[in-house]
Amino acid sequence: MYISEKAPAKINLTLDVLYKRDDGYHELEMVMTTIDLADRIDLIDLPYNEIRLESSSGLVPQDERNLAYLAAKRLKEKMRIDRGVSIYISKQIPVAAGLAGGSSDAAATLRGLNKLWKLGLSLEELADIGAEIGSDVPFCVYSHTAIAKGRGEILIPLPPPPPCWVVLAKPVHGVSTADIFGQLRVDEIRVHPSTEAMAAAIRSNDFEAICNHLGNVLEPVTMSMYPEVRKIKDKMIQFGADAVLMSGSGPTVFALVKQESRAQRLVNSLKGFCQHVFLVRMLGILDQRRTK
Numbered sequence: 544m545y546i547s548e549k550a551p552a553k554i555n556l557t558l559d560v561l562y563k564r565d566d567g568y569h570e571l572e573m574v575m576t577t578i579d580l581a582d583r584i585d586l587i588d589l590p591y592n593e594i595r596l597e598s599s600s601g602l603v604p605q606d607e608r609n610l611a612y613l614a615a616k617r618l619k620e621k622m623r624i625d626r627g628v629s630i631y632i633s634k635q636i637p638v639a640a641g642l643a644g645g646s647s648d649a650a651a652t653l654r655g656l657n658k659l660w661k662l663g664l665s666l667e668e669l670a671d672i673g674a675e676i677g678s679d680v681p682f683c684v685y686s687h688t689a690i691a692k693g694r695g696e697i698l699i700p701l702p703p704p705p706p707c708w709v710v711l712a713k714p715v716h717g718v719s720t721a722d723i724f725g726q727l728r729v730d731e732i733r734v735h736p737s738t739e740a741m742a743a744a745i746r747s748n749d750f751e752a753i754c755n756h757l758g759n760v761l762e763p764v765t766m767s768m769y770p771e772v773r774k775i776k777d778k779m780i781q782f783g784a785d786a787v788l789m790s791g792s793g794p795t796v797f798a799l800v801k802q803e804s805r806a807q808r809l810v811n812s813l814k815g816f817c818q819h820v821f822l823v824r825m826l827g828i829l830d831q832r833r834t835k
């Protein structure tokens with residue numbers, strides 16, 4: 544049997560760090576949503592006890608270090624499955640980009656294996672297993688729009704934001720999330736985004752308010768280490784974006800644009816300047832159309 548599952552990327556509409564916890568993690572408050580840029584995970588059932596993994600991208604580990612592999616292993620152990628699976632990841636989401644590509648691959652593997660092995664687990668149960676693999680995996684299991692608290696695993700669902708275009712631009716290099724958090728000084732954060740104001744803007748379907756309340760406390764940290772991030776942001780504003788923010792720990796910067804023609808113009812203007820530019824839709828909800 545064969546299952547194909549979409550693994551969409553996320554963007555942060557807000558990212559706030561409240562404090563550093565005793566367990567070493569940072570206490571976060573974020574508003575995240577799902578965009579129409581996705582990896583594809585193909586899963587083939589194997590009649591013997593083995594997990595195989597391959598990817599179209601040489602930039603991700605092709606062994607047990609891959610988050611999709613870890614997801615399959617965890618689910619097999621939890622549910623005592625003595626079958627195996629062959630996993631193929633067609634990578635579209637840039638790696639180490641602040642778009643949760645690895646977490647989404649893990650989440651899609653959990654959703655796909657739940658169908659392939661007819662486990663009958665709920666999304667809540669899959670999200671609980673996902674939390675053992677990574678902080679963003681529970682959000683990616685639902686791939687919707689939500690406030691995320693704690694390490695990112697405590698989710699309060701929101702309705703999808705009003706539709707708009709999202710222009711993504713990524714500098715050539717990736718960024719290690721751990722490095723950025725390592726450089727962050729929580730007591731030096733000057734401006735905190737308002738999670739509640741962003742949630743209210745989404746609930747009232749107010750595109751302008753969403754644009755006004757974008758904010759990410761990691762942005763100045765990443766910008767000080769990688770000045771290209773600021774340059775891309777400045778260019779996007781100059782070229783007509785309605786609002787611009789870095790996603791996650793970066794380095795991807797996204798622009799929200801209401802009008803398609805302006806979004807297309809922005810993409811064209813950025814192309815000479817930045818190697819990786821994508822034009823996608825903000826989905827806010829998991830699009831299951833092309834899955835089996």
Ligand code: ATP
Pocket residue numbers: 602603604608609610611632637638639640641642643644645646648649679718720791792793
């Ligand atoms: P995060 O903010 O959660 O660290 P990110 O979106 O910035 O994630 P990812 O694309 O998830 O970045 O990659 C982070 C690291 O995870 C990479 O260095 C990569 O080696 C590793 N990784 C493991 N599995 C995957 C996968 N399936 N896809 C992408 N990266 C993966």
